[in-house]
Amino acid sequence: MLLTRRACYGLLAAQHLAEHAGEGSFSANDLAEFYGLPHETLAKILQRLATAGVLMSHHGIKGGYTLARDPRYISVFDVIKASEEPRRSGIHGEQRRHPESVPGYHALCKVSQVVEDMLRELTIEDIEEKAASPAGLSRDSSVRASQLDDQTTRSH
Numbered sequence: 001m002l003l004t005r006r007a008c009y010g011l012l013a014a015q016h017l018a019e020h021a022g023e024g025s026f027s028a029n030d031l032a033e034f035y036g037l038p039h040e041t042l043a044k045i046l047q048r049l050a051t052a053g054v055l056m057s058h059h060g061i062k063g064g065y066t067l068a069r070d071p072r073y074i075s076v077f078d079v080i081k082a083s084e085e086p087r088r089s090g091i092h093g094e095q096r097r098h099p100e101s102v103p104g105y106h107a108l109c110k111v112s113q114v115v116e117d118m119l120r121e122l123t124i125e126d127i128e129e130k131a132a133s134p135a136g137l138s139r140d141s142s143v144r145a146s147q148l149d150d151q152t153t154r155s156h
Contacts, residue, residue, distance in 0.1 A: 003050030003080065009037055010045050010083030011076065012128070014054065018071040018128045045083050071128060073125035077119035 003011070011120050020026070028043035046065050048056040054074055055065045067074065099105050 004084060006034065006041070006085070006149040009035075009042055010079045011124075012037075012050055013042065013046060013065070014049070014067065014071075014079045014124045015127050017055070017065060017067045018124050019072075021067065024062060025058045025066045038129065045116045049068055049079065049082050050101040052078065054078055054082050060109045067124070071124035075120045076122040076124065076127065077116060079124065082117065 012035055016031060017026060027041055028046050031037070031046070032039040033041045046055060047057075048066065050057040050068075053068050056068045058066065060063055076133070
């Protein structure tokens with residue numbers, strides 16, 4: 001699955017805040033400098049994550065962001081969804097074909113649902129733990145890939 005730049009920035013920020021939870025809050029500028037990311041873009045993403053309840057915003061001299069809850073209870077899906085801009089219905093009122101009428105649409109919906117379900121199960125804590133152990137992530141990924149194969153085979 002390809003992630004947008006915004007989703008990657010949101011995941012990086014959430015992972016950083018999980019890894020450094022005992023060190024206080026981090027500003028958008030702190031995180032942007034640390035990772036070499038565009039400050040304005042990251043600031044907007046952090047605001048979206050706070051609005052969605054993934055992060056807490058702290059005001060004042062030592063203000064910034066912290067995780068709103070334990071990383072075990074923040075799903076990767078929640079971070080990705082909150083990091084993205086809301087979808088627009090169409091460009092300049094242009095009429096589009098209803099996706100349901102496109103051949104293969106329903107099969108793609110099933111694949112999309114499986115991916116979303118996996119991302120809902122994967123937490124920020126999982127990413128933090130497995131980042132140090134690529135073999136652990138690969139093992140889980142292969143198990144999940146076989147689950148995807150099983151589910152798509154059953155749907156045919």
